[in-house]
Amino acid sequence: MAFVGATTADSEAALADLFRQHYRSLFRLAALLLEDAGTSEDVVQEAYIRVLARLERIRDPEATLGYLRQTVVNLSRSALRRRRLATLHDRSEPRAVAAPEDAGLAAFERAAVVHALRKLPRHQREAVVLRYYGDLSEAQTAIAMGVSTGAVKSSTSRGLAALAAHLEALR
Numbered sequence: 001m002a003f004v005g006a007t008t009a010d011s012e013a014a015l016a017d018l019f020r021q022h023y024r025s026l027f028r029l030a031a032l033l034l035e036d037a038g039t040s041e042d043v044v045q046e047a048y049i050r051v052l053a054r055l056e057r058i059r060d061p062e063a064t065l066g067y068l069r070q071t072v073v074n075l076s077r078s079a080l081r082r083r084r085l086a087t088l089h090d091r092s093e094p095r096a097v098a099a100p101e102d103a104g105l106a107a108f109e110r111a112a113v114v115h116a117l118r119k120l121p122r123h124q125r126e127a128v129v130l131r132y133y134g135d136l137s138e139a140q141t142a143i144a145m146g147v148s149t150g151a152v153k154s155s156t157s158r159g160l161a162a163l164a165a166h167l168e169a170l171r
Contacts, residue, residue, distance in 0.1 A: 011055040015064075019048055022065060025134065026072050032129045033076040035118060043079060047071035069134070069144040073126060080122070116166035124159030127152050 023044060030040035047068050058064060117125055130141040142149045
């Protein structure tokens with residue numbers, strides 16, 4: 001797969017192949033960072049659109065997946081910022097949330113983990129999700145987050161400790 005010097009049709013076919021192979025994992029990544037399936041779909045689609053717009057400038061096609069991941073993380077951050085601003089200015093009544101127990105023990109446990117993840121600070125949540133759910137190495141996580149490997153190690157360690165504390169409090 002080569003983008004620089006490739007025809008537009010070849011490049012678009014290569015990107016379509018990346019879409020088929022990695023859309024679901026990128027969507028799950030966004031969903032864990034965001035909380036909302038609709039916004040997650042929008043974020044992942046926007047990431048692919050941004051890559052498509054820059055295909056001619058991509059020199060290393062093997063780095064495209066890393067670029068997509070980083071774009072998903074960055075777009076998720078932006079969506080969270082917009083959501084936070086909207087929440088600050090929202091004057092409507094809070095919506096009722098369905099009890100996790102209604103869907104059974106498995107759903108409760110999944111909801112508890114996701115809820116605990118959402119309580120983590122952004123960098124810790126991103127590090128834990130990318131490392132353990134995205135199954136990325138520390139170096140790949142650092143690239144996706146735009147931080148050093150040491151920052152990934154620190155954020156992951158603190159995030160896992162905080163997750164353990166949140167989940168232990170539920171027992």
